[in-house]
Every structure is written in structure tokens, then in C-alpha cells.
Amino acid sequence: MILDTILGWFSTDMGIDLGTCNTLVCVRHEGVVLNEPSVVAVRKGTNIVLNEGEAVGLVARDMLGKTPGSITAVRPLKDGVISDFEITERMLSYFIRKVHGRRGFMRPRVVISVPSGITAVERRAVIDSAERAGAGKVYLLDEPMAAGIGAGLPITEPTGSMIVDIGGGTTEVAIMSLGDISTCESVRVGGDNFDEAIINHLKRTYNLLIGEPRAEQVKIQIGSAAPLEQELTMEIAGRDTISGLPRKIVITSEEIREALREPIAGIIEAVMQTLEKAEPELAADLIENGVHLCGGGSLLRGMDKVISNATGLKVIAVEDPLSCVARGTSVFLENLHLWKDTLDQEGYAWE
Numbered sequence: 001m002i003l004d005t006i007l008g009w010f011s012t013d014m015g016i017d018l019g020t021c022n023t024l025v026c027v028r029h030e031g032v033v034l035n036e037p038s039v040v041a042v043r044k045g046t047n048i049v050l051n052e053g054e055a056v057g058l059v060a061r062d063m064l065g066k067t068p069g070s071i072t073a074v075r076p077l078k079d080g081v082i083s084d085f086e087i088t089e090r091m092l093s094y095f096i097r098k099v100h101g102r103r104g105f106m107r108p109r110v111v112i113s114v115p116s117g118i119t120a121v122e123r124r125a126v127i128d129s130a131e132r133a134g135a136g137k138v139y140l141l142d143e144p145m146a147a148g149i150g151a152g153l154p155i156t157e158p159t160g161s162m163i164v165d166i167g168g169g170t171t172e173v174a175i176m177s178l179g180d181i182s183t184c185e186s187v188r189v190g191g192d193n194f195d196e197a198i199i200n201h202l203k204r205t206y207n208l209l210i211g212e213p214r215a216e217q218v219k220i221q222i223g224s225a226a227p228l229e230q231e232l233t234m235e236i237a238g239r240d241t242i243s244g245l246p247r248k249i250v251i252t253s254e255e256i257r258e259a260l261r262e263p264i265a266g267i268i269e270a271v272m273q274t275l276e277k278a279e280p281e282l283a284a285d286l287i288e289n290g291v292h293l294c295g296g297g298s299l300l301r302g303m304d305k306v307i308s309n310a311t312g313l314k315v316i317a318v319e320d321p322l323s324c325v326a327r328g329t330s331v332f333l334e335n336l337h338l339w340k341d342t343l344d345q346e347g348y349a350w351e
């Protein structure tokens, strides 16, 4: 405990939310110090990161969809899981170096939140990657636990807390109590599927082709899960699939809501399934405690309303839902000594 504190003085311990869309890094007592897209630019057909390993995050994101033939901008995580370990390692290494800088001479202790559904082999690979990327001791923390801690829920108490974390590639739903996950469900549906649904709708209905960044803009500007008090419109430009020429059209929030119906139904189904599997005592607690919503996808207008309508439960939107998991890793780091009992030798919490 004393040794831990002393080691803490000489290293920059950090909590990392390794997400499909964004990676956030928190430092003890400082909060979120890095928030960059999980994107890496590599030379095509290789794993060589451009700019001597520095074309990562914001720099690489600006290259997405606009890269010349010899360069590819890659997202090494897909559907909430690591699809390319080598590139993920390069990305982690860049972020750890960027945050650690010259702050300390010890290798930092790192807490990484991972989707609850990943396999033991994938867990081991994340630990190995982080160690090779410069971390000293690595602890893995289940994403719903991190989200619960970040949202300030009483997850260590003998009462049920429920989190719905709608990320880019996955939605994780979990009911927790006494510092452990009691029931959870992870589906490969998230905010990115909303973008995809918008792209498909415009292609099918208007023969208009748009890219992912523009689809995300539509979602953020006029997207919704439930009817709006004042429905919205937006002008959108793309390429006509028939003439091949650039074209502009005006779209409405009603038609976008219709287009988003399917992925939203997938998320609601995961919530319902988790509730059906819940321990009766914990389910009963949720009438009082409600359901907490976090993750970037939860920012879609009316998401809380549709979940509340489907479940009959009170739905609470967590403050700053994009950094909830990262904040959780940081609080966990600050209280490592309290969690020691629940960590196994590999540093994996709640296995």
C-alpha cells in the first residue's frame, strides 16, 4: 500500500477506455487528458504506421476516406473487439507515450476497460499489447463495471444497478450488485449502425451515396429515437449513384427516425433480455434505482424515452456519457487498494 503510493509519485498511472470509435485516457487526479479517435494511418498492405509511428488518432482520422492509394486509415477495433492486435498495440503505444511523456521515469500502471464479452485469449492479448506498449502493471476492467463506477452508481452495495452503455460498435447492458456483474448482455449494435442505416436509407430512397462522417453528422444534427416536439430538416450533399455527379437533397428527422428503427430495436431487445434474466431481487431494486444510460450512442435524442417506454422503468442519462467509462477506470485506479481482493494474478478484475 505504501509502496503503491510511492510508486504512484514516480509514474503516470493511467486509465484507458479503448473504444471502437474513441480512445480516452485518464490520469490519476487529473481526469481525461487524451480523447482521440481510435484510428491509425498505415502504409497500404503493411502494419507500418506513417509519420514514424505518429499518424494515430486525430491526425489519422482526418485521413479517413480521403487517403491516396498508398495509405490506409484503419480502425483496429471493430464491433467493440480488437480486430487487429498489431495495429492496436501501435496505437496504444502512441497514446501511452503521448500521455506519459516525461512525467515520470517508472513504467505506468494501466487500467484498461474491455468489453465484457471478449475471450480469455483476447484478454491476455490486450495485457501483452499494453505491456509491450510501455505499461508496467496492467489491470483489465469490464466495461460495464467501469461505466457503473464512472456514473457514480452504488455498484459495491447489495442493491441492483443497471447500466446500458451504447458505444460505437457495441451496446453492453449489465445489472450489477456487490461489486460484481450479475447479468449482462452484449450486442454488436451501436452508434455506428445508426450511421450505416442512414447511408442505406439515402442510397435506397434517393440514390444518394454519402460517406460515414456525413452520415454521423446527419445522426447528430437531426437523428432521433422518439418523436420530437419540433421535427427537423437538413440539407445533405453526396454523389448520385445514377448520374455519378454530386447532388444535394433535403431530408427530415421523421424519415431518419424510421431508418434508425431497426438498430434501435436491437438495443431495446438487449435491454429486455437482460431484465428477463435478472435475479428477481435485483430486478425489484431497479424499480427504485432505474436504468442508467451512457456511451456516445445514448446521445441520440429520445433514446431514454424509448427505453423507458419499453421497460416501464425510470431511465437516467448519465452526465457526460462519452467519458463515463474512462472516468470509471480513473476512479478504479485511485482506489486500487480497495479492489485488490477482486483482482486475480493476471490483474483481471472480477473474473
Ligand SMILES: Nc1ncnc2c1ncn2[C@@H]1O[C@H](COP(=O)(O)OP(=O)(O)OP(=O)(O)O)[C@@H](O)[C@H]1O
Residues within 6 Å of the ligand: 018, 019, 020, 021, 022, 023, 079, 080, 166, 167, 168, 169, 170, 171, 190, 191, 192, 216, 219, 220, 295, 296, 297, 298, 299, 300, 301, 321, 322
Ligand atoms: N450527439 C450525439 N448524438 C448521437 N450519437 C453520438 C453523438 N455523439 C457521439 N455519438 C456517437 O457515439 C458513438 C461513439 O460512442 P463511444 O465513444 O461511447 O463509443 P466507443 O466507446 O468508442 O465504442 P465501443 O464501446 O463500441 O467500443 C459513435 O457512433 C458516435 O457517432
